[in-house]
Amino acid sequence: MMRGASADAYAAAAAVLPGTGDLGRVGQDLFGTADLLRSEPGLRRVATDVSLRGEAKADLLRGVLADKVSPEALEVIATAVTQRWTSGRDLSDALEQLGVVATVRSTGGDAGRLEDEVFAVGRLVQANPELRDALSDPARSRSDKADLVEGLLGDKVLPATVALVQQSLSGSHRTVAVALGAYQKIAAEVRGEGVATVRVARPLADDDRQRLAGALARTYGRDVHLNVIVDPDVLGGIRVEIGDDVIDGTVSSRLDDAGRRLAG
Structure with a gap:
């Protein structure tokens, strides 16, 4: 997660990321540029040097990447290098993340x-x-x-x-x-979703998935994508992990709770 100046820089670059067109190509171009910056520390230092004018850095990257990446990707890259980054690594990480966004949109x-x-x-x-x-x-x-x-x-x-x-x-x-x-x-x-990891003893029926997804959406105020894992250790019931929250309704958890109460 980007913080401080890098969060603002990421937002500026994300604002020029296209929503249509050959987004698969844009994603690949951003991945390639992120890889290039990681493998060329000299170029990365120049691209993130706060003492240099933003437009000068953008012109440098345009020269290096001319005819190698799509115009849409080049606009994102040029915008990114004109920004101030908290650390040099954040620039390449941001371009990779934006490449993921473009790749997701391409689907x-x-x-x-x-x-x-x-x-x-x-x-x-x-x-x-x-x-x-x-x-x-x-x-x-x-x-x-x-x-x-x-x-x-x-x-x-x-x-x-x-x-x-x-x-x-x-x-x-x-x-x-x-x-x-x-x-x-x-x-x-x-997609504006959260992600929940759901552990169950046996695969969830479609109706059960929909009910669970609906209940989590109401609780968290947005749609939730379910990653369902069939785990024999669960025995029965269900365990849901979403962010830092854990909802443990498994049989093994209830047995553990009962054992603690008896021991106490």
Whole structure:
């Protein structure tokens, strides 16, 4: 989350992010620029140097990126470098986040499906040690890992999902799974939603999902996207985590409470 001057800078750059057009291309261009700034510390220092005029920095980036990125992405980048950032890292992080926003917008009415797919891939990575190791192996090139993702997901998911999973390989987050979790939260914010992790002993029926989503929406004042995890440790009942709130109505929790009361 951006703070202080960086929050204002992010808002200024986000204001010129297009809502229509080839948003998939815009997202890829912003991802590429974020990666470039991370790999070129000299360029990053100049782009965030508060002693330089904003327009001079924008002209520099326009020269570096001319014919390499779309005009729409270049406008976002140029606006971003004219702003004041709390730290040099915040600029590249902001461009990556805006790339995620553009990628989510590129899916149109499939944004909810994108959220589900990103969550599912994150769970797959966490549950599969071989895949997790392959995607984090420093001996493998990022291109090789991206090809692995393409081969694994291919036409099984939205192109935008593949794009986000491939971006999660950039190393901007501690792990691929952490990156995907952050991307899903951004996707939810784009749709004006919250995100709830729901743990149950068995899959929820559609009616039960709708009732739960409706109850959470009434409680939190906005729609809530449900990440449902079937967890045998739950035994029965349901556990909901949304932000810092935990609603634990599982059988195991009730048994623990009963045991504490008896012990007391």
